[in-house]
Amino acid sequence: MRRFISNVHIGYNVVEEVKDLVSLDPIYMLPQVEKYVNAVKSSFPHCNFGVVKDSFNEGARSNIRKVHMYRDQDKYSLGWLGYMDARNAPAEYIPAFTICTPNIQNDKYSYDSTESYRLRTTNLKKAISNARAYLKLWDPVHVVKFVLQHHAPEIRKSWQEDIKSDALAIFEAREGVITDPNFVDELQNMLNVGYEFIVPTLRTKVMEYMQLLQDRQQPTHSQAVLCVRPYLLPSNETQMFDVVQIDDFDSEWAWKMKVLDHTSVTYTEDTLPENIVRKIAMVTIAEEGQFVDGIGLWAQGMYYVTV
């Protein structure tokens, strides 16, 4: 059993968004890459192989060293394969068949190095077997980790601000507060130096307002959240759901979760617990990223609902 998931960011050097990729004719690939892709292709009949649109130059034939594998229906690519020396500062440049996917935990490298997501070999047969073993749907824990790394600010913002800004907005509207930051700083300074207000109740109101502003800066109490990834099995059209629970969703470091703490469970449409089904149904009605009060939201192809 793998003991942990790497603490390294799953960056856009590991995966790409499918909308940024374009399918590629093998004539543009380096001969070794073409050979590798053609050998792997037969194992993945439902997958496409392509490169990032902006990086592609039609004039440069037989030059592409790195090809992403993806499915049209996914949000992110499954990983990439290529022929290169992608090591960090190698003593000597030795190109090899390389694959890179979040599913890999290469213990040869430090678990805080991006190289831990890669496997390289000069043997094509071994390279094909690596691709078959690791290029597949990401582990749900990786998906959650990736989304939290790259999109946590917007998800957490919509999650928390809907709750917190209510109290602040009500206060501001009721008291007619001037929200100019300079003015707010002045008020804070007056409190700090112990300024005596002419109207004593004003001091209480200013203190209350400052407290609300402070609350807004702080994360809300730690909240357990269920991250649900839906996917379909193409062979029999069964709808599956991977569910990962994160106990400290509000924590800035929630993405550094460990497998042992956050094991995932798979459900089918029939076995998915009723409360999750109900929450998903309510969240789906809203727009992407819009927080449904007390329920959750959907973003980046996943549902986030309260426990």
Add this chain to the structure above:
Amino acid sequence: MEYLATLSDVGDSRRRFVSESTKEYIRYTRQREAAIKRDREVARMRSPKVTNVMARSSVQERTSFLGNNLFGQWTHNDAQPYSKYVVYSYGYHWPLFIYERGVWYENIDKHSVTTSKHRTQTHPLVDTVAMTLEDMLTIRDHGVAGVAIGIN
């Protein structure tokens, strides 16, 4: 002495000489496959023996067992973070049930009367996801994530 690879090893229509690194890889692969096979067999033979009609409780508890041409055991692949519990009929070619991360998958293909009987005897009596033999083998080797992207 030059090492002459077999046809299947080099994937070529003619016998030919192969490089040192390929020879080493072929040796390594053979040794590894043999070790995996030996470990599986040892695990199977060490499993508690049960009669086929009593095998269901072992399946429900997901414990290893050895019946008559019927056995269940946990499998683990280094490339996958999750172990799977698999019930086989007659051999590793015919998985009847697989348990992975809370879901039971059932082989709905038919092979023989006895295999169907084994399936009835070992059914865990919970909701299962119906799968073909091909998909069952993919789940065993790559997990349901492999079936989701249609690995051949």
